[in-house]
Amino acid sequence: MPPTDSDAERAAAWAAARQDLDGLPGGGLNIAHEALDRHVRAGAGARIALHCVAADAPPETLTYGELTTRAARFAAVLDRLGVGRGEVVCSLLGRSPALFTVALGTVRAGAVFCPLFQVFGPDPIRTRVNRAEASVVVTTRALYERKLAALLADTPSVRFVLIAEDTTDAVADAGAVRVLALDCALGQASPDRPVTATRPEDPALLFFTSGTTGAPKGALHVHEAAVGQHATARAVLGLAAGERYWCTADPGWVTGTVYGIFAPLLAGATIIADREEFDAQRWATLLAAERIAVWYTAPTALRLLMRAEAGGGLTWPDALADLRVAASVGEPLGAAGVAWGRDRLGVAIRETWWQTETGAIMIHHPGDAAVPDGAMGRPIGGIQATVLAVGEDNRPVGGAAVGETGMLALKLPWPSLFRTYIGDEARYRACFHDGWYLTGDLARCDEAGVFWFIGRADDAIKSAGHLIGPFEVESCLLDHPAVGEVCVVGRPDPLIGLAVEAHIVVQAGYHADGELRRALLALARRRLGPAVAPRRIVFASALPKTGSGKILRRAVASSIRERADGPAGLPPR
Amino acid sequence: MTDTGMTGCGERNPPQDETAMRALVLDRLGEISPDADPEQIDPAVSFRDQMDFDSVDLLNLILGLERALDVKVPEADYPRLSSLDGCTRYLLALIRMPDGPTRRSA
Numbered sequence: 212m213p214p215t216d217s218d219a220e221r222a223a224a225w226a227a228a229r230q231d232l233d234g235l236p237g238g239g240l241n242i243a244h245e246a247l248d249r250h251v252r253a254g255a256g257a258r259i260a261l262h263c264v265a266a267d268a269p270p271e272t273l274t275y276g277e278l279t280t281r282a283a284r285f286a287a288v289l290d291r292l293g294v295g296r297g298e299v300v301c302s303l304l305g306r307s308p309a310l311f312t313v314a315l316g317t318v319r320a321g322a323v324f325c326p327l328f329q330v331f332g333p334d335p336i337r338t339r340v341n342r343a344e345a346s347v348v349v350t351t352r353a354l355y356e357r358k359l360a361a362l363l364a365d366t367p368s369v370r371f372v373l374i375a376e377d378t379t380d381a382v383a384d385a386g387a388v389r390v391l392a393l394d395c396a397l398g399q400a401s402p403d404r405p406v407t408a409t410r411p412e413d414p415a416l417l418f419f420t421s422g423t424t425g426a427p428k429g430a431l432h433v434h435e436a437a438v439g440q441h442a443t444a445r446a447v448l449g450l451a452a453g454e455r456y457w458c459t460a461d462p463g464w465v466t467g468t469v470y471g472i473f474a475p476l477l478a479g480a481t482i483i484a485d486r487e488e489f490d491a492q493r494w495a496t497l498l499a500a501e502r503i504a505v506w507y508t509a510p511t512a513l514r515l516l517m518r519a520e521a522g523g524g525l526t527w528p529d530a531l532a533d534l535r536v537a538a539s540v541g542e543p544l545g546a547a548g549v550a551w552g553r554d555r556l557g558v559a560i561r562e563t564w565w566q567t568e569t570g571a572i573m574i575h576h577p578g579d580a581a582v583p584d585g586a587m588g589r590p591i592g593g594i595q596a597t598v599l600a601v602g603e604d605n606r607p608v609g610g611a612a613v614g615e616t617g618m619l620a621l622k623l624p625w626p627s628l629f630r631t632y633i634g635d636e637a638r639y640r641a642c643f644h645d646g647w648y649l650t651g652d653l654a655r656c657d658e659a660g661v662f663w664f665i666g667r668a669d670d671a672i673k674s675a676g677h678l679i680g681p682f683e684v685e686s687c688l689l690d691h692p693a694v695g696e697v698c699v700v701g702r703p704d705p706l707i708g709l710a711v712e713a714h715i716v717v718q719a720g721y722h723a724d725g726e727l728r729r730a731l732l733a734l735a736r737r738r739l740g741p742a743v744a745p746r747r748i749v750f751a752s753a754l755p756k757t758g759s760g761k762i763l764r765r766a767v768a769s770s771i772r773e774r775a776d777g778p779a780g781l782p783p784r
Numbered sequence: 785m786t787d788t789g790m791t792g793c794g795e796r797n798p799p800q801d802e803t804a805m806r807a808l809v810l811d812r813l814g815e816i817s818p819d820a821d822p823e824q825i826d827p828a829v830s831f832r833d834q835m836d837f838d839s840v841d842l843l844n845l846i847l848g849l850e851r852a853l854d855v856k857v858p859e860a861d862y863p864r865l866s867s868l869d870g871c872t873r874y875l876l877a878l879i880r881m882p883d884g885p886t887r888r889s890a
Contacts, residue, residue, distance in 0.1 A: 330836050488832060489839040490863065515839065524859020675840065707840055729818035736819040741836045746844070 215595045215660075218622070224593040225626055228442040232477075240411040242437040243319035246476035247279040248406060250452075258453055260476060261311055264501070265486040266493070271308050275479075278311060280402040285316025287400035288393075292347070292371050296321035296407060297414060299343045302462070303327045303336070303350035303359065306471070306484040309375035309393060310462055313349045314472050318415050321407035323431075325417040328463025329354060332740035334687055335427070337362050339419045342429050342634060344368040349393060352377045363388045411435040416473075417633065418465045420567040421680030422651070423670040423764075428638060430567045430629040436469075437477060439571035439627030444474035446591060447563060447572045448505050449536045452479035455501060459485070459494075459508040464677055465567045466540055470507055474571070480505070491519035492526065498556075499528030506534060509541040510548060511675040513560070514706045517551055531557055538563050540572075541676020542708045543664050546585035549576075562588060564664065566650060567678075568642065570627025574662055587654065587662040595622035598656050599647070605668050607644050611655070616665050619654040620647040670764050672701035674709050679743055681764065687738050688713055688745075691731055693721035698754050699745065700768040713745040714767050716754055723750035798853050798879050802872055809871045812848040816841050827868040842866065849875065856886040 216224070233249045234240050250258065256276030264270045273281070294300070300317040302324070304310040317324040325343050327336055336358060340348065345368055350359055352374050363369060363385045372385070373393040384390050409415070416432040444450040448470070456475045460467035475482050483501045487493060489512055498506065519525040537552055538561040552560035559578035564587045565571060574596060576588035590596040598617040599607040611617035623646050632639045642649055653665035672679045681699035688697045696716040701709025715731070717723045728748045735744035755766035799805040810822045813831075820835045831837040831845075846857055846865055855878055857865065865871045878885045 330838060332836070491859070492863070515843075519859045519862075522859030524862060526860075706843075729814060733818035736817060736836065741817070741838045741841055746840070 239408045240434045241409045243315045244406040250275045259481045263484045281312040282315035283404040284397045284400040286320035287404035288396045289320045299323045299345040300347040301325045301345040321409045326468045330740045332738045334738040340366045347371045349373040418567045421678045429633040436570045436627040440474040441477035443572040444478040450478035450480045454480045456480045456505045457483040457503045502533040505536045507538045509676040510544040549584040568629045587664045616655045619650040619652045675707040698762045698767045710746045712747045714749045806872045830866040856888045
């Protein structure tokens with residue numbers, strides 16, 4: 212392996228990156244100040260920060276100056292509601308000016324911003340809101356009525372719900388929870404509310420992620436994360452002031468918030484946000500029409516585009532003359548995808564690897580010939596990665612040999628590393644070993660120091676780029692009286708990586724038929740939402756178990772891989 | 785033995801009228817999103833805008849309809865199948881094409 216930087220050299224690299232930010236008097240740091248006020252003070256208040264487009268409504272554009280004012284107003288709203296520093300504000304919102312206002316205003320006020328995924332069902336929402344002990348949830352009227360209103364009796368920490376993008380101000384309170392119209396509250400709030408003088412180690416962002424067992428983990432990040440977000444936005448995505456940038460990730464996931472909101476604003480870029488969900492033709496058209504220079508998207512979306520193109524259902528604009536950088540995250544895209552990008556987009560798609568816990572991109576493919584297509588790539592400046600050999604329990608037992616598969620680990624520390632899993636210090640501590648962060652991902656490193664992704668070391672399922680905990684899905688299905696035993700695994704799928712599949716042994720007295728399948732799917736989708744619910748239910752007469760009766764998830768998963776009956780999420784055509 | 789619930793393909797007698805075609809679409813929809821109440825579906829509004837229905841669901845619905853009718857829907861036409869009315873109208877027109885639709889099994 213080539214020599215790596217020393218601890219001192221890496222520390223110096225991050226110290227230099229920290230100098231690119233303003234900071235607050237007395238050594239303070241606030242992400243929202245760095246993302247907005249810093250640019251306004253430097254005279255860039257008239258630069259466009261956000262250009263939000265929709266299918267059937269005119270685009271909305273906000274300058275850095277306007278977005279700063281909106282964030283200040285939202286911070287003032289939190290003051291007026293008595294929501295203090297360190298309290299958690301959850302958003303259940305899509306890409307919209309309101310989302311940016313809430314995310315930046317929350318962090319400006321010294322509170323903690325926690326995004327939730329709109330297509331979560333009630334169960335994942337309740338679990339996360341309660342683990343976060345959120346004080347405020349901001350959402351739309353439709354999502355409030357469809358999902359949130361019925362939950363509020365079971366979320367004791369929530370004091371306020373703010374309804375965004377709704378002109379009617381008469382919203383009924385729900386029990387002890389005050390329900391208020393966001394726009395009305397913003398209109399009455401001061402636009403001059405200053406930035407709270409947060410310290411670099413004060414909490415700022417909370418993202419939920421999943422493991423094999425237990426409840427979802429709330430990874431807490433601090434204001435210091437701005438250093439890593441800013442440095443990677445510039446070094447990996449190549450973002451600079453005024454650059455037109457489109458991140459397609461949903462803000463309910465870590466990418467959609469870190470690289471959809473904060474990192475590009477830290478770099479002074481112009482964010483193009485699309486309110487709509489994936490549509491192949493719309494996306495191809497948008498890339499050209501919005502003159503996107505930097506595009507950050509996911510392998511699932513790229514594969515859907517490739518599929519649409521192969522089926523003749525996609526007309527590409529004549530040229531994507533402005534596109535300079537395309538990058539992808541969530542799961543490996545693979546050499547074929549990279550080659551497609553070179554051919555179709557005119558740029559090599561740069562694969563990036565990072566996690567909720569790492570807070571920023573850690574390993575990337577620079578998109579040049581020095582790294583083979585399909586590889587993860589190399590660590591960014593300031594990061595040292597290695598592969599550790601692990602025992603049966605996934606704990607390190609020493610370094611892995613060149614080319615040997617093992618646990619990917621990163622040398623501590625770096626600024627955007629998470630600081631805890633809220634309410635679960637033991638699981639947090641288990642992530643570290645002898646000065647290294649254990650990623651839970653399996654990889655190998657070749658002689659040239661290039662890393663190659665292998666898969667998860669645990670049983671979390673990576674589906675369409677999102678990590679899904681089998682436990683959360685199994686717990687829901689076990690609530691159905693017909694379910695005796697259940698094992699949820701990922702089934703290889705050509706488009707979404709892994710499709711969530713539930714293997715179920717039915718209780719005596721119930722019939723494993725189509726009616727029961729639909730009932731179980733309905734239960735899971737209603738409670739978990741389509742992003743988490745199984746795409747497919749398989750009835751089995753028995754599940755493989757250990758001598759002590761524990762279900763052997765690995766055996767169920769490998770039996771799927773061995774059966775050559777095609778993918779589940781999308782049957783072969 | 786496992787039962788995966790894959791249903792048979794290629795209806796011998798595809799639905800010829802709107803009522804029957806709508807019933808078929810609702811049946812396929814029920815396989816993917818049984819949480820949606822057919823009575824509550826607004827036929828003119830896209831599935832996505834009235835229920836939790838993502839890109840993969842939509843693709844699975846179209847592939848399920850292709851199998852059920854033994855037809856091939858060109859990718860360019862996918863957006864036209866985003867609502868119940870859209871599916872019904874499009875698929876009726878497809879199977880009534882003078883030279884017959886492109887067969888999935890062809």
